[in-house]
Amino acid sequence: MEKRKLVELLKEIRNLAGEMSMTGMYRHAGATLVKFYNRCLEEAKSQGLLQNDNLFVQLEENSNIDDVGVCAALLARYLRDDAENESIKVKAKIANIQEFMAPENIDKGPINQLLARDDE
Numbered sequence: 001m002e003k004r005k006l007v008e009l010l011k012e013i014r015n016l017a018g019e020m021s022m023t024g025m026y027r028h029a030g031a032t033l034v035k036f037y038n039r040c041l042e043e044a045k046s047q048g049l050l051q052n053d054n055l056f057v058q059l060e061e062n063s064n065i066d067d068v069g070v071c072a073a074l075l076a077r078y079l080r081d082d083a084e085n086e087s088i089k090v091k092a093k094i095a096n097i098q099e100f101m102a103p104e105n106i107d108k109g110p111i112n113q114l115l116a117r118d119d120e
Contacts (some may be wrong), residue, residue: 001043003079010040010076017069030065049079059083 013033018025040056044050056075059068105114 003047003049006040006043006049007076007080009036010079013037013040013072014069014076017065017072020065021069029079030063030068031061033065033068033072034059034061034063037068037075039074040072044079045077 015035016029017024017033020030041056041058044056045053050056056071056078061070
């Protein structure tokens with residue numbers, strides 16, 4: 001699973017846990033959120049995204065829903081910085097390609113410069 005999706009899933013777990021805690025909605029789904037959090041944690045570990053394996057631990061199935069929300073928020077934050085940096089790099093590459101391919105730059109591009117040399 002890509003890191004960005006993992007972060008988004010953890011944020012959703014945090015949001016659902018907060019909603020469950022405040023409203024009592026989905027109160028029987030706490031164990032499901034714990035399972036999803038634990039799976040996200042295992043995925044992060046299996047991808048080598050955690051520098052310290054002891055910082056985040058698996059939650060017990062009967063964990064308090066507030067604990068689930070806090071743990072999901074902290075893990076998402078830990079992973080998010082790198083995911084955001086990757087996203088910024090991709091956006092920069094796309095912007096460079098778009099600038100390179102812009103009609104006003106096509107005639108100035110390296111390929112056209114090489115072709116112009118061949119014409120001389």
